[in-house]
Amino acid sequence: MRMGMDYYPEHWDRSMWEEDAKLMQDTGVSLIRVAEFAWSRLEPTEGNYDFEWLDDAIDTFARHGIKVVIGTPTCTPPNWLVKKYPDVLPIDAQLHPHYPGVRGHRCFNSPSMRHYSFLIVEKLALHYKDHSAVIGWQIDNEFGLHECNCEHCNTKFRDWLKDKYSSVENINAAWGNVVWSGEYSEWSEITTPLGGNRAKNPSYLLDYKRFETDSVVEFQQLQLDILKKHCPNHFVTHNIWSYPMSLDYYKLGEKLDFVSLDYYPSTSPEKDVTSGYSGALTLDLTRGIKRQNFWIMETISGPPGCWMPMWRTPYPGFIRAYSWQCIARGADTIVHFRWRSAPSGGEQFWHGLIDHSNVPGRRYEEYRGLCDEVNRLAPLLEGTQVKGKVAILHSHDQYNAFQGQLQSDGMDYFENIKTLHRAFTKLGIMTDVLSENEDLTGYKLIVAPSLFLLDTALASKFDEYVKNGATLVVLPRTGVKNPNNVCWIQPLPGPLSESAGVTVAEYDPIGKDKNSINWNNKSYSCSQWCDILTPQGAEPVARYEDDFYAGKIAATVHTVDKGKVYYLGTFPEESFYSDFFKDVADTLGLTYIPNLPEGVQVSIRSNGEKQYMFLLNLSRKQQTIQLEQSYYSVLNNKDIAQELNMNPYDVEIVELL
Known part of the structure; x- marks a missing residue:
């Protein structure tokens, strides 16, 4: 069980790396994730690779006992690739390209995208396969369905349908294409769903979603095969992006060593209570993908802001409580996004743990205390899992x-x-x-x-x-x-x-x-x-x-x-x-707690011999819980009474006898 940070060495002057690594070590951080958006620095021009800067960064953190997860950078194709091979860009239902400038501008079925993704991932795998600080890989970033309509996706969609249905006649029968004269007479008539009209044949649209999922899984598998071939002792994961989601996470997670989640609970006072319950569902869903424990690869460190106006800043105790909620429901490692707020780019105001001032403040001190707690209890919780009733x-x-x-x-x-x-x-x-x-x-x-x-x-x-x-x-x-x-x-x-x-x-x-x-x-x-x-x-x-x-x-x-x-x-x-x-x-004969206060959650991790019950007050109100008996708190090293008073965003962890 580790506490980690998302870190972008390419965003900072090299003179800051050593200071950051030392402060992370003092804080209790033992892991960083790097490079998932750094393709233009790793391959500045076609075929010219530069890993020296990343070597220096990894070595800097390794000297301070910090391990590294490398993100493959295929979520952000560099400008030279887009200009020279424009087929990498996904095409929407109106046949408009998804232009570069944000991220995720890649068609999963593009031959150019697959070719250059293979090359950069293999170069990285071969370069870092024996580095003692590198322990694993995150493939790409937050996969979703682009629903691309380029010529390559049209061809692949027809091939997918041929594999499933064998003949146009079988498709006509399975989809009921007799309605609205939708019957096909030859394969070339079948295209991806152009126009974006949701009233099209629902059988056709659902199969297209399934095809899109298979395209993402195939793109991921291309990278997974490379990483497993060259780095057999490293784990491979992917960071999914919340729910609900059209992309089938069960298929996506099947071949991964474990699943990771990017989890951003709402800081809004209006969602003070509901956010914790929605988050509990998201965490249980993530655990259910592979029916095993998982990682949090990103979670809240400050007020998010980029795709929407900035949220409220996390209330005192919020960062700590929601991190413990993740662990309580099966997370084995918690990686916070991000160490320091970005000075430039679209996510300048998706705040990190340390603000642009570069002065550690209240949120940092809360995080330092959280690291102390998690690192102290890690030996007890190692090997424990969550099993629902x-x-x-x-x-x-x-x-x-x-x-x-x-x-x-x-x-x-x-x-x-x-x-x-x-x-x-x-x-x-x-x-x-x-x-x-x-x-x-x-x-x-x-x-x-x-x-x-x-x-x-x-x-x-x-x-x-x-x-x-x-x-x-x-x-x-x-x-x-x-x-x-x-x-x-x-x-x-x-x-x-x-x-x-x-x-x-x-x-x-x-x-x-x-x-x-x-x-x-x-x-x-x-x-x-x-x-x-x-x-x-x-x-x-x-x-x-x-x-x-x-x-x-x-x-x-x-x-x-x-x-x-x-x-x-x-x-x-x-x-x-x-x-x-x-x-x-x-x-x-299922046991339950009949009068659990609003916003208070209970969960249990067990290794078959020991059981640890987590009690979390995920609200801004003081709450009182009536327990069946008094317990010993392994978090605070003291006995707690049957009537447990919990402050806002308070946490207790007790050992069940």
Whole structure:
């Protein structure tokens, strides 16, 4: 477990490197990430490589015991490359180039981009493969989908479709191209989606998103193969950029040693509490990509500002508390962005730990204390992991399908996951947020938010989990389509109807309007969507209270062998989920904390023998937590009482006996 800093030696006069390295060592920093945007310095002109400056920088930090992660610089093709080989630039849906000047101006399928990326990465790998201070690599920076429409992407898209469908006739059938005379007669008629109109055939658009993901993965694999060949003792990772995201992070992370996350919790007072819950979901999602611990490769050091007006400065304790939140949910290394605010360029006001004044201040002192804590507790936490009690399912395919066809005003796939996850977090129930394709054996409770795309094979897997004792909770808009994004011609929830023991007689896309349901003799508001249900073996557990379907069934439960399937036909307010999941937890023997204060989060890391519970007050209010018993704080080396008073952004870590 390490504390690290993102550092850009090329931004600073060489005379500052030694001073920075010494201060980092004194602070407790043991790692830096370098060079991910430095291609023009590493290869100033075609074929002329200059690594001497980076050698000097790495050696300077190595003398102070600081290890190095090198970022491959392929996110920022230099101007000589763009000018000489303009095919490196991605082309948007209106056929306009993504011009250089910011970053990310590269087409993943460009032959020139791939060729020169191969060369620079191989040169770096060969040069640093035996350097004792270099321990790993970050490929590129914050991959996303450019949705390029250049000639190379058109050719590659057709090849991708040929591999998947074999013939134009199969594509016409799979996509339902008979609608609007969309049938193809030859491969050359198929192009990437030009024009940017989201009303195009949804099957076509979803496959294009999948192709785009595969293009990113292929570009990453090109670099991964080089690094693994020449640097077999180094790790290789990539720093993903938050959620929601069209790029399929599960595919992206498959071949990496571990995943890294760039995490910037909001400093706004208006998001004082919600930011911590959204962040908890992001961290759980990141841990779920490879079902293992991860790194934070960037996180907040000061007020961000570049792509938007500057945020508020981090409140006292904010940097420390959110760093501990990352560790509490599975991060093994925390790298802050950045050491010092940049004097020039677009991110001048995305503040570092030290301001342009170059005088360490309050934020630096808070960070120094954080380093002391993390470095002191690292031996205890080494080898510990986070294991959730509940599985919440997530899918980039589902997200993309919903984004392509909005179902009702205000209905949002990812926001609904946030609400579900927040309910569990407020109960102190740790969740694993996993791909729907993962093996979910062993989870007593599985929550499936809107399996819009669903085939019989996946439905059969869920059926087996339930038969073997799992409780499955299903939400509206499940089983609507097959994986080709074509609607099933059968009652909803499609392939899950038999397991759920219910069908949808009619639905009402109520959007931002309100209805209410009655569950356990208590009324809860609901919105977005209302399925009117007809039991086919299931038992009613909730009914609507308003509109023309007042009294009709809103939710059911169906017992299947050893397990149960709950079908919730609407999206209730958060308080319903809290009450409902407490009831389910009681039935399943899952423990929870019934009165956890707003903004306070609890999580556990364990190595099988020792367990450490993290208590975090991610709010600006003083909060009081009622614990089951008194504990010993390994953070503060003292006993803490059952009634624990926590100041704003306070942290406690206790050992569970």
